[in-house]
Structure formats: C-alpha cells, structure tokens
Amino acid sequence: MTAETIKEKIIDHLAQSVADADIPDDQDIFASGLVNSLFAMQLVLFIEKEFQFKVEDEDLDINNFNTIAAMVGFIGRKTS
Amino acid sequence: MEIELSSQQIQAQEGFRIFAQNEIAPFADQWDREQAVPAEIIEKMGKEGYLGAVVPGKYGGGEMDAITFGLLCEEIGRGSASLLSLLTVHGMVCQALARWGSGPQREHWLPLLASGGKIGAFGLTEPGVGSDAKSVETAAVSSGDAYVLNGRKQWISFGQVADLFLIIGQCEEKPAAFLVERESAGFSTEAIAGMLGFRSAMLARLFMDDCRIPAENLVGRIGFGFSAIANTALDHGRYCVGWGCLGLAQACLDASLSYSSERKQFGSFLKGHQLIQQMIAEMIAGIKATRLLCYHAGYLKEKGDPSLIMETSIAKYFASRTVLKIADDAVQIHGANGCSEDFPVQRYWRDAKIMEIIEGSTQMQQIIIAKSGYIDYAMEKRKQRRRAKSGD
Numbered sequence A: 001m002t003a004e005t006i007k008e009k010i011i012d013h014l015a016q017s018v019a020d021a022d023i024p025d026d027q028d029i030f031a032s033g034l035v036n037s038l039f040a041m042q043l044v045l046f047i048e049k050e051f052q053f054k055v056e057d058e059d060l061d062i063n064n065f066n067t068i069a070a071m072v073g074f075i076g077r078k079t080s
Numbered sequence B: 001m002e003i004e005l006s007s008q009q010i011q012a013q014e015g016f017r018i019f020a021q022n023e024i025a026p027f028a029d030q031w032d033r034e035q036a037v038p039a040e041i042i043e044k045m046g047k048e049g050y051l052g053a054v055v056p057g058k059y060g061g062g063e064m065d066a067i068t069f070g071l072l073c074e075e076i077g078r079g080s081a082s083l084l085s086l087l088t089v090h091g092m093v094c095q096a097l098a099r100w101g102s103g104p105q106r107e108h109w110l111p112l113l114a115s116g117g118k119i120g121a122f123g124l125t126e127p128g129v130g131s132d133a134k135s136v137e138t139a140a141v142s143s144g145d146a147y148v149l150n151g152r153k154q155w156i157s158f159g160q161v162a163d164l165f166l167i168i169g170q171c172e173e174k175p176a177a178f179l180v181e182r183e184s185a186g187f188s189t190e191a192i193a194g195m196l197g198f199r200s201a202m203l204a205r206l207f208m209d210d211c212r213i214p215a216e217n218l219v220g221r222i223g224f225g226f227s228a229i230a231n232t233a234l235d236h237g238r239y240c241v242g243w244g245c246l247g248l249a250q251a252c253l254d255a256s257l258s259y260s261s262e263r264k265q266f267g268s269f270l271k272g273h274q275l276i277q278q279m280i281a282e283m284i285a286g287i288k289a290t291r292l293l294c295y296h297a298g299y300l301k302e303k304g305d306p307s308l309i310m311e312t313s314i315a316k317y318f319a320s321r322t323v324l325k326i327a328d329d330a331v332q333i334h335g336a337n338g339c340s341e342d343f344p345v346q347r348y349w350r351d352a353k354i355m356e357i358i359e360g361s362t363q364m365q366q367i368i369i370a371k372s373g374y375i376d377y378a379m380e381k382r383k384q385r386r387r388a389k390s391g392d
Helices: A003-015 A037-051 A068-079 B007-034 B039-047 B066-079 B081-100 B103-115 B225-262 B274-303 B308-338 B345-355 B362-390
Strands: B120-123 B139-143 B146-156 B164-171 B174-181 B187-191 B204-214
Touching (some): B007 B345, B081 B120, B146 B164, B146 B174, B225 B274, B225 B308, B225 B345
Antiparallel strands (some): B146 B204, B187 B204
C-alpha cells in the first residue's frame, strides 16, 4: 500500500472523528485539542482493522500517532 | 440483518442464569446488609470461568465472544449489582493487560487473574478527582529499577480484597498506568462502608505512601496511561455496566410482575389496574430497547469496529438511565413494601442509582454523545457540499 493510499484512508477516518476536516499533515491533532482521549482508542481500532496489524504496547509512542504524517510513517513501517 | 443468539450462546445463557438464581440471588440481600460478599462466591465464579471470561485462551481464559460475555454480565447483574462490579473491575484489569501489557506481564498475571487465583481492581478515581479523570494527582517517580508512587484512590470496587491494582497516575507530568500488588511496600487500603448502593462491592480507599514497585510494572508507555490503558479498561467497564443494567432492570420487572399478580387492592390484583399496566409496559419497552443497544455494542466489539467506543457509551448511558426509571417504578408498584428490606426492589433502586455514576457519569456520556452528533452532522454537510460540487 502506498503512502498516499494510507494517507487518504487516515484523512477519511479523521473526517469521521473531528468537525474540522482540513488538517495539515504536520498538525499535532492531540496537542491542538482537535480530538479527545476516546479518539485515541478509536484510532487504534481503525488502524488495526483497516491495515490488518496489531498495535502493540511498544508501539505506544506519541510520535507514531500525533500527526497525519506520523501515522502514515508508522503504518508504512508496520506494513512493509 | 439478524438479531438472534446462537445455540451456544443460548446454552451459555442458561448456565449463567442457573448459577445466578442458585448461587447469587438468594443471598444478595444478606450480602447487601453485611456489606460484603463471601470469599466462597468469588471462588465459585473463578471455578465457573467467569473471572477469566475475557482473557485469551492461551493464558487460561475463556475468550468469550462479546455477546456471550454480555449475557454473563446480564445474569450476574440480575442477581447482584454489587457482584457484577467484581466482574467489571476484574475484567477491566484483565482487558487492559491483555491489550497493552508487556509479554512478561501477560504471561505472569493473566493466568492468575483468569483462574480467580488473584483478583484485580481498577484505581482511577481520587478524593479530589472524579469525572475529570485526566487530572489524577497520584504521582509516580522513577527511582533506579523502580517507581515510587504517592497518592490516594477512592471508591475502588473490591479494593478490600483485590490482590492486584491497576493504578492510573502521572509520571513525568504525563498519564501513566502501573500494576501495584497489595503486598507492595507503602501500599494500604481502608474499607468504605455505608454507601447508598453497591453496598457489598467491598469498596476501599487506597493509600500509596512512597509505594515502591518494580519498573517493569509500568503498563504500556508513559503518556498513554489514560488514552490507551484507562480507556481500554473503561470501555470494557461501560460494556459490563450496560449489560448489568439490563439484568438489574429484568430483576425489577420480574419482581413487579410477581408482586402485581399477587397483591390485591380495591378488590382486584394490581395487574388489573391500568396505571400499574402503564409502568409494566414502560419497563418492558425500556428493557427491549436497552437489549438492542447492548447487542449492537457487542456486535461492533466482535467486529473490532472503531464505532464500538461511542456505541458502548450510548448503550451504557441509555441502560443506566432506563434501569433507574424501571427500579423507581418497581418500588412504586411495591408501595411501602418496596421500601422495606423484606423485598429486594429497594436494593435494586439503590444499586440502579449507582449505575448512573460509575464508569463515566450520565453527564459525561451526554457530553461525548452530543459531540459525536455534531461531528456526524459536520461530516454529512461536507458530503452534501461535495455532492453539490460534483453535480451528483
């Protein structure tokens, strides 16, 4: 799966979870208050279901999830 | 679309019901008065595999599907809401560990928790921190190969008897989750008595005074104690409570059907009076609606669908509000008898009120449910704009 496809899927998911759909790739969605803590659980479930891998305890690094670009990189590494 | 239990689920439900009818319901009022459950019932639940219901099979658990586990919560809740809270908090620890525990944590603790050999409890709420859970003040400091915890926890179900506590605190000014054993140096508990409801849930205050635990007792990573670990536990808790409310509501209905069929006023049985029928009808409709929401949440859990988080919140919210209304009507139908300790409906009512407060109060659920509604609305508007732009 290309990075562009991964990004499109993430943006689609974010559009279902936040009122503001136009999020820059490098905007920290947690620090900016765009999402609440429940979203983190939804995000993990989405990633696991959509990209077919298990997010492990060692993957719990904010730098894997805090921006669209970070998520694309994380998912790319896990699925490569 | 089919909403139907499988033959295995029906068979399991029958087993849960018989257990609750024989081992729990006849004693629940006595436990409520004594403000404790005997160790024997916890052992029996362990032997039946109920305490390991959500633990993966490779760790000795039952690995029940979500609906079967819901049915278990329903039947235990029908017998005793206090005992349901054991299933809830123990399951919250199991679920959090199964999901986010390290390999050694899972291998060591899950078999012990699954068998009931060790009992787990969840430590989030503090004397000064309730709904604003991210503001917990319990502090953990790294010290060599250990963490040192200082803080207080309050209203911890089965805190009087639990062996292992999943404690949510702050470390490096970020949320973090830790496993704290009862025997840890600097850890102590104090029983809480005189609660309105859940009186036999063996609530306790927890004290951590320079409580030293091994560094490997950190669960997940620092910074994820609330968003990942606590939320995994709380989602499980809300699921249990939603189904437990269903069982408690059914107990209220059962008692009301029985009483109104035997009690005569104005020369006829209560069930012949239309205002009683109105309350019975409301109970039945409320129970059926709650059941559908619980089934839906269970279905999404089985699929691993991200929307399960919100749908479980909605199920818990609706179930807890519904059971309080149903319990209120059950007491009303019983009149003065309903306020007496000779009838269980007074316990049902007291326990039902607690359901609205635990694992996220009604008001906290309303905030997140309303917010999701606005997000759905914004998404729909975006879709409409896109359709209009593309000329579809």
